[in-house]
Amino acid sequence: MSDGTGAPAAVNPRLVRSYDLRGRVDTDLTEADAHALGLRVAAAVRGRGGRTVAVGYDGRLSSPMLEAALVGGLVMGGVGVERTGLGPTGQLYYAVHARGLDGGVMVTGSHNPPEENGFKILLGTDPVHGAALRALVERPADPAPGGEARPVGVQGAYLARLLRAAQGAPALRIGWDAGNGAAGEMVERLTAALPGEHHLIHCKIDGRFPAHHPDPSEPANLVDLRALVRDRRLDLGIAFDGDGDRIGVIDGAGAIVWPDQLLLYLAQDVLTRHPGAAVVADVKSSRVLFDGIAQAGGRGVLSPSGYVLIRAAMLREGAPIAGEMSGHLFCVEDWYGTDDALHNAMRLLAAIGRRGSLTAWRETLPRTHATPELRLACPDADKARVLQEIEATLVAEGAVIDRTDGLRVTTPQGWWLLRASGTEPKLTARVEAWEAEGLDRLREELTGRLRRSGVDFR
Structure with missing residues (x-):
């Protein structure tokens, strides 16, 4: 696609956010933008000596169209594309890391309204954000030979890797709410393989998000899951956002386990294996978290909010775990240092197997x-x-x-x-x-x- 002069079209600069590209489809974000972005990502990958990237997409109605246009731009730009298909963002990240690829692009609007969409970009295994993201969007890009695309099935390998993280999970009674988001199918496959009793709601992928807005950091979006946990007297409930990188948790009493509380529960488990390690949390986190980290022998590190900034602080501090109040959690102990909520759910189940009831633990926390x-x-x-x-x-x-x-x-x-x-x-x-x-x-x-x-x- 060109701008009418024969030159490749530009990407709408209004799409650039701090950590990704997002906009209203057919108003700010068009098929031409996706194609133009593909050309520019290809140029950036080739400029680093890279050859192959992965592309995945979420369940929004506009995602298949944007994915096809993006892939077209990448191929025109001279890189190989491994199309991982519909699934959560963690699946795309897994493909990039596990297959040793040179980058990746996830077509997703994350937790935004259904009429919006966007892109999360990796060069190598690092997210592109801030000034680097704007520079990528603004860079010149021309067609180059050698590009091709092919479908790659990674779902089975990704599922197996997630289940490895859940080793030792007890047979719990759990409610799951995928919010009609891209994690729905993988939740069905995971729960079929996990021990215990599982009750699933809103797992059919539907980009209109008919059940509720796909953001578990908002209490209003956890109403259905809380009711399920209470009505069925379950041990806990787990929810995901639209692309499966944010997690929400309900304990057996029907109370929300806030993300900073969840981080503390997991950090206390991690610190038994990494005494004295740093734990990174964002500025929205409770004092209870930092006091709890210190009591467990760890070193709490305050970070700016934003999932890429949390990740950067985690890597800088050598921390085995990090998280923020939006529900993004990161782990490098047994994962790739990416914010994969499905992986975090598996780690939670394994930690419960080692530490006992999440509900009983939450009730011991200082009251604020x-x-x-x-x-x-x-x-x-x-x-x-x-x-x-x-x-x-x-x-x-x-x-x-x-x-x-x-x-x-x-x-x-x-x-x-x-x-x-x-x-x-x-x-x-x-x-x-x-x-x-x-x-x-x-x-x-x-x-x-x-x-x-x-x-x-x-």
Whole structure:
């Protein structure tokens, strides 16, 4: 495809986010964009001396069309393409790592609404993000000879690798909610091979997401799973997002096990084998997590939010495990250092086999009062202004501020965080307090500061 002058078409720059490319299909994101991206990824791969990449896609209605156009651009750009087909993002990552490929592209809108889609890009085994992503999109690209595409079946090998991570899992009664996302078919195959009793909901892949929005970090999207766990008196429930890289967990009491709590449960298990190791968590995580890591003999490391930044901090610190409040968890102890929620589910089951009931463990945690992650609509162009205005007032007041990512403000009552989302036109916030009254006060404080800068806290 060309721009009408004979030159290859450009990629719409409005698609570029901090960590991937995303946009509304047929408005911001078109077939021509996918083809143009394929040419540019091919040029980047060849520029590194590479020859072959993997391509996979999620269950969105637009994904097959975008995948075909992307593959066409890659082939025109002179690289070999191994088409892994429909499946979760972890399956694509597995193909790149296990087969020693030179990169990969996943066509996915992740947890975004069904009318949106996008691309996650690997060069080698590293995600392309930030300035490197923009440079890739803007680089010149011309056709080159030697490209070809072929289907490659990796589902069986990926399934076997996941099951290896679940060795020692006890025979539990588990509810599973795939959210009609790309993990649905693999969940069916996994549960057929795991011990115990399994109850599956919303596992039919449907890009309209008829059951609920595909994001388990939002409590509203866990209502069906919580009801299933309570009604059937199950041991736990596990949920996934649209492309299977975010995990949500419900314990046997029907309570949400927040991602920082899940990270602590897994980290305590990992630290028995790696005493003194670092554990990386994002700025939205509870103080309970960092206190628990220290009590287990580990070293907690605070990182900016964003799955690629969490991964980078994990590799830099030599940490065997890392995670963030959105439900992205990473492990290099027995995996590839990628955010694969299916793998994390298998690790959880194996850890329960070693450590015992997740429900009983959660009930021993110190009680705090916290909000979930709050997402506040804010145009991208206004995010920096709002944060700068609020920071200026905090500095004038002598507040205790951690600027690892946005503003994390500590007070005698607890702490609150305000930061800019890297993937959506939103600010994200979280508040945690030691007492219920403190939570109300801190939330009111943050509400007032946001309103004075023109943001409605809902």
